[in-house]
Amino acid sequence: MEIGMLLLLVAGIAVLLAIFLYFVPLGLWFSAQLSKVRISLLQLVLMRWRKVPPKVIVNALIEGTKAGLILNRDELEAHYLAGGHVAQVTHALVSASKANIELGFKMATAIDLAGRDVYEAVQMSVIPKVINTPPVTAVSKDGIQLIARARVTVRANIRQLVGGAGEETVLARVGEGIVSSIGSNESHKTVLENPDYISRVVLEKGLDAGTAFEILSIDIADIDIGKNIGAVLQTDQADADLKIAQAKAEERRAMAVALEQENKALAQEMSAKVIEAEAEVPRAMAEAFRNGQLGIMDYYRMKNIEADTSMRENIANPKDKGKKK
Known part of the structure; x- marks a missing residue:
């Protein structure tokens, strides 16, 4: 029973010690003092309460101090709280200082917050x-x-x-x-x-x-x-011109066919009118006989003229006569 109580007491002390060292990072403070970084235990404790990891800030201060740079703790904390990468900015500042590249803290943090890798940019300035x-x-x-x-x-x-x-x-x-x-x-x-x-x-x-x-x-x-490309374009243009010419020729042919059909329709219409007129001739002659305007001798004379005309046509066109027979 006493051993259990002793183990429980030791565990409690260990937990309390861990909590104490978490809020009061003695080891980190000691490292900062050895690196000649001026920072107090109270400031480290306050960083914890501000939800800023003291290790990130202290390591950046140590790196900058060793490289001969003067970094401000408040500015580093502000950059971290703004969502920046403190370690990348510090690496970039140290590299720029060693390479004689003009790069201030404000410029470095602005580049970092803009979403660019400032350390990689400094390296690219040195090594194209x-x-x-x-x-x-x-x-x-x-x-x-x-x-x-x-x-x-x-x-x-x-x-x-x-x-x-x-x-x-x-x-x-x-x-x-x-x-x-x-x-x-x-x-x-x-x-x-x-x-x-x-x-x-x-x-x-x-x-x-x-x-x-x-x-x-x-x-x-x-x-x-x-x-x-020139030959390809010329070939394409020639094909396009050929298609256009074919389309125009087809258009002209269609118009010619339409005109021919129209002429045939007009001819048929005229033939129908002629037939209709010829059909009226006997009626007109009969009417003339009744009215006394046409005599029997006039009728025979007209028939003789028709017979004579038909004979002359048969003599002039014997082939057509054979076909009619």
């Missing part, structure tokens, strides 16, 4: 980064398609990291410059002979304006010959 562009397709004035690939060497522009455009914008502008430079050449052979011409033209355009990077060089890695 190479970006490979995707295949860029362009057509020279002679209609030959060229497919170019380039390597863009950039370094971070610290002052433009906040609000500056990213890698996608740089690649888009470089691609646009390659298309423009190839398209301005009279022949694709000129481009193949002098690929460095593309690099010079693109660099002169100042494509890094407003971006978070500074373009150091643009090197054409590879150029391939694609299709003969």
Whole structure:
């Protein structure tokens, strides 16, 4: 029973000691004093109550002090509470100081809060980064398609990291410059002979304006010959012209057929009128006989004329006469 009580007492003391050391980090304070970082135990305790991890702040102060930087504890706490990365900012400040890059605490925290990796940006300022562009397709004035690939060497522009455009914008502008430079050449052979011409033209355009990077060089890695776009376009145009001509010819044929049908209808209408008129002749003659306007001799004379006309037609067209028989 006494052993159980003793174990319980020891456990209670251990829990109390852990709670005490959590709120009063003696080990962390001792490390800060050895590193010549001026910070009191009370300040560490208050950090706990403000929900700021003392270890993050103290380690940042120690790193900055050892690197010869003067960091403010309140500013580090404020940056942490704002959602920033204190350790990344401290690493970036130390690296910038060693590389003689001008980078202040406010600028570093602003870059960090903007969502960019400030430490990586400082490293990129020291060691440039190479970006490979995707295949860029362009057509020279002679209609030959060229497919170019380039390597863009950039370094971070610290002052433009906040609000500056990213890698996608740089690649888009470089691609646009390659298309423009190839398209301005009279022949694709000129481009193949002098690929460095593309690099010079693109660099002169100042494509890094407003971006978070500074373009150091643009090197054409590879150029391939694609299709003969000019020939393809001419072929397509010829096919289109042929289809248009066929459509117009079909339209003219349809109009001719319609006109022929209309003429046939008019002819049939005229023939019907002639037949109708011929049918009225006997009635007219009978009416003339009744009225005394036509005599029997006039009738025989007309018949003789018809017989004579028929004979002359048969003599003139013997073939038609045979067909009629």
